[in-house]
Amino acid sequence: xxxxxxxxxxxxxxxxxxxxxxxxxxxxxxxxxxxxxxxxxxxxxxxxxxxxxxxxxxxxxxxxxxxxxxxxxxxxxxxxxxxxxxxxxxxxxxxxxxxxxxxxxxxxxxxxxxxxxxxxxxxxxxxxxxxxxxxxxxxxxxxxxxxxxxxxxxxxxxxxxxxxxxxxxxxxxxxxxxxxxxxxxxxxxxxxxxxxxxxxx
Amino acid sequence: xxxxxxxxxxxxxxxxxxxxxxxxxxxxxxxxxxxxxxxxxxxxxxxxxxxxxxxxxxxxxxxxxxxxxxxxxxxxxxxxxxxxxxxxxxxxxxxxxxxxxxxxxxxxxxxxxxxxxxxxxxxxxxxxxxxxxxxxxxxxxxxxxxxxxxxxxxxxxxxxxxxxxxxxxxxxxxxxxxxxxxxxxxxxxxxxxxxxxxxxxxxxxxxxxxxxxxxxxxxxxxxxxxxxxxxxxxxxxxxxxxxxxxxxxxxxxxxxxxxxxxxxxxxxxxxxxxxxxxxxxxxxxxxxxxxxxxxxxxxxxxxxxxxxxxxxxxxxxxxxxxxxxxxxxxxxxxxxxxxxxxxxxxxxxxxxxxxxxxxxxxxxxxxxxxxxxxxxxxxxxxxxxxxxxxxxxxxxxxxxxxxxxxxxxxxxxxxxxxxxxxxxxxxxxxxxxxxxxxxxxxxxxxxxxxxxxxxxxxxxxxxxxxxxxxx
Numbered sequence: 253x254x255x256x257x258x259x260x261x262x263x264x265x266x267x268x269x270x271x272x273x274x275x276x277x278x279x280x281x282x283x284x285x286x287x288x289x290x291x292x293x294x295x296x297x298x299x300x301x302x303x304x305x306x307x308x309x310x311x312x313x314x315x316x317x318x319x320x321x322x323x324x325x326x327x328x329x330x331x332x333x334x335x336x337x338x339x340x341x342x343x344x345x346x347x348x349x350x351x352x353x354x355x356x357x358x359x360x361x362x363x364x365x366x367x368x369x370x371x372x373x374x375x376x377x378x379x380x381x382x383x384x385x386x387x388x389x390x391x392x393x394x395x396x397x398x399x400x401x402x403x404x405x406x407x408x409x410x411x412x413x414x415x416x417x418x419x420x421x422x423x424x425x426x427x428x429x430x431x432x433x434x435x436x437x438x439x440x441x442x443x444x445x446x447x448x449x450x451x452x453x
Numbered sequence: 454x455x456x457x458x459x460x461x462x463x464x465x466x467x468x469x470x471x472x473x474x475x476x477x478x479x480x481x482x483x484x485x486x487x488x489x490x491x492x493x494x495x496x497x498x499x500x501x502x503x504x505x506x507x508x509x510x511x512x513x514x515x516x517x518x519x520x521x522x523x524x525x526x527x528x529x530x531x532x533x534x535x536x537x538x539x540x541x542x543x544x545x546x547x548x549x550x551x552x553x554x555x556x557x558x559x560x561x562x563x564x565x566x567x568x569x570x571x572x573x574x575x576x577x578x579x580x581x582x583x584x585x586x587x588x589x590x591x592x593x594x595x596x597x598x599x600x601x602x603x604x605x606x607x608x609x610x611x612x613x614x615x616x617x618x619x620x621x622x623x624x625x626x627x628x629x630x631x632x633x634x635x636x637x638x639x640x641x642x643x644x645x646x647x648x649x650x651x652x653x654x655x656x657x658x659x660x661x662x663x664x665x666x667x668x669x670x671x672x673x674x675x676x677x678x679x680x681x682x683x684x685x686x687x688x689x690x691x692x693x694x695x696x697x698x699x700x701x702x703x704x705x706x707x708x709x710x711x712x713x714x715x716x717x718x719x720x721x722x723x724x725x726x727x728x729x730x731x732x733x734x735x736x737x738x739x740x741x742x743x744x745x746x747x748x749x750x751x752x753x754x755x756x757x758x759x760x761x762x763x764x765x766x767x768x769x770x771x772x773x774x775x776x777x778x779x780x781x782x783x784x785x786x787x788x789x790x791x792x793x794x795x796x797x798x799x800x801x802x803x804x805x806x807x808x809x810x811x812x813x814x815x816x817x818x819x820x821x822x823x824x825x826x827x828x829x830x831x832x833x834x835x836x837x838x839x840x841x842x843x844x845x846x847x848x849x850x851x852x853x854x855x856x857x858x859x860x861x862x863x864x865x866x867x868x869x870x871x872x873x874x875x876x877x878x879x880x881x882x883x884x885x886x887x888x889x890x891x892x893x894x895x896x897x898x899x900x901x902x903x904x905x906x907x908x909x910x911x912x913x914x915x916x917x918x919x920x921x922x923x924x
Binding site: 269417 | 465466467468469471472473474475477479481488489491492495496500502505506509516517529531532534535538572574575580581582584596597598599600601603604607608609610611612613614646647650651677678680682703707710711714746764766767770860861862879881882883884886888889
């Protein structure tokens with residue numbers, strides 16, 4: 253299935269401070285009790301947002317100034333924990349199209365790629381610069397450019413990292429892999445035929 | 454130059470290098486459950502695709518099932534919807550389903566090994582991050598997301614980047630009262646919860662070799678909590694003995710041939726690793742988490758940290774959430790709930806060890822304590838030994854099999870800011886079903902001890918009063 257070719261993500265940003273943001277926080281398990289991904293956008297970080305409200309703070313996802321943002325800026329090991337794709341699905345449906353973080357947990361990173369949600373990494377100091385800039389100037393438009401591996405903001409350009417194959421996958425629209433895996437299926441059958449445990453040893 | 458088990462399994466299952474770079478890897482066994490598959494089946498229908506290998510796909514229900522009052526339809530309408538959807542999908546695509554009421558139902562990572570489906574040298578995938586459990590058998594087992602579940606259903610393959618291998622050697626003997634859970638919590642504490650990103654963890658050393666399959670599964674299960682998507686132990690006689698005679702195990706001559714092949718898949722003695730670390734088993738004590746991720750743990754004799762250094766912000770945040778004072782000892786922290794179960798520690802040997810602690814004791818006043826066996830098979834075996842009576846006599850609730858309070862997707866949830874001593878795998882904020890619930894991860898024996906004492910306590914002191922254990 254041909255998917256969208258992704259080269260540049262441009263839009264306002266939302267800074268979300270904190271290390272090891274796990275997928276239970278991004279999408280609490282009770283919202284996985286559904287047979288579709290519809291409506292997950294409304295539950296992104298639901299418990300953290302409630303907790304913030306209770307203690308008189310405003311969670312970034314509730315801040316008026318960050319509504320409509322499409323680039324999430326985060327710290328270390330974003331998306332740790334559960335393999336629930338509901339986490340990136342919820343963020344994507346909320347409107348996030350790219351995440352710039354210090355680092356990502358592996359399964360979250362892979363799940364994001366599968367749905368065309370761009371994940372790139374930047375150094376801790378550059379992430380801090382980006383967060384401060386957005387906090388000062390929430391209407392600033394950021395631009396994540398995959399080919400150049402850069403994130404640009406007014407008066408700030410930082411290098412970002414993305415594995416070559418991930419960048420190529422996004423830029424060629426090959427991130428929906430089902431079709432690719434079904435090509436040359438005789439090759440798959442040939443591999444299966446050689447496996448001792450599929451042929452009675 | 455020798456090869457690791459990971460490299461051997463990878464080479465054998467590799468279909469090709471995809472034009473974009475990753476490997477197309479054949480998946481030998483696909484395990485599915487009710488929570489991460491409905492959207493994948495819908496995608497198949499939308500694209501007019503079939504399930505490529507229904508003969509290599511097995512389903513059960515675990516995440517949302519109630520652990521009592523299991524008559525259908527479930528009281529929870531959404532849970533009923535999910536299970537009905539899985540039943541429909543399995544019928545439509547010809548996939549065997551071990552449903553509620555089936556003696557083979559249970560947590561997917563408990564029943565795979567029990568049925569003999571999980572075998573050395575295989576690639577295994579499941580839409581659940583704790584799929585790493587199956588690595589205990591020398592399989593390479595991945596947790597995947599729903600889009601990848603769709604890919605595996607459609608093609609029996611995934612697109613994945615090769616992994617590096619870090620060998621973690623655990624040498625020497627564990628002291629009495631120190632368990633596999635303490636080993637893996639120590640690994641995660643030392644390497645960090647993101648330390649395993651990009652790696653498979655190979656667990657080796659004489660302490661691992663002496664472990665039973667149940668213990669090896671506990672270790673491999675929590676690899677993902679250290680960021681490693683895959684964890685494994687090289688197969689040996691302990692592995693083969695466990696598999697022999699199980700329903701899906703090879704029989705007779707085929708079993709002998711299988712053993713020869715399985716042995717050949719183990720890492721070579723001259724295999725090269727991208728990284729290595731060593732843990733001295735004798736130095737370990739029972740471990741308890743104090744924070745909001747599985748890397749935030751200390752020995753039972755320890756004190757919770759003071760917010761300082763590079764992680765100051767995270768530590769302060771975790772202490773505030775947990776209601777702990779910087780520098781306070783973890784022993785003595787009051788608990789409201791004790792939960793024994795999960796894919797990490799819901800197997801028969803876990804229940805036996807916990808039962809030794811609670812025998813002829815009483816759960817402390819005000820503590821809600823429950824045991825949720827990992828599978829119907831574990832439940833029945835425990836009942837044959839009278840463990841259910843031991844637990845009930847002590848004041849524990851004895852439930853039916855499922856994931857239960859590990860993630861609170863069924864009616865078993867923490868309430869308010871209750872503190873739970875848990876034998877499960879995650880202490881994330883809100884993990885056990887209450888947005889402000891607090892989780893302390895520890896071994897099942899330590900949970901049993903906490904239930905009796907009403908507070909976090911050193912199980913080694915209680916073990917002095919009961920007959921010697923397996924080691």
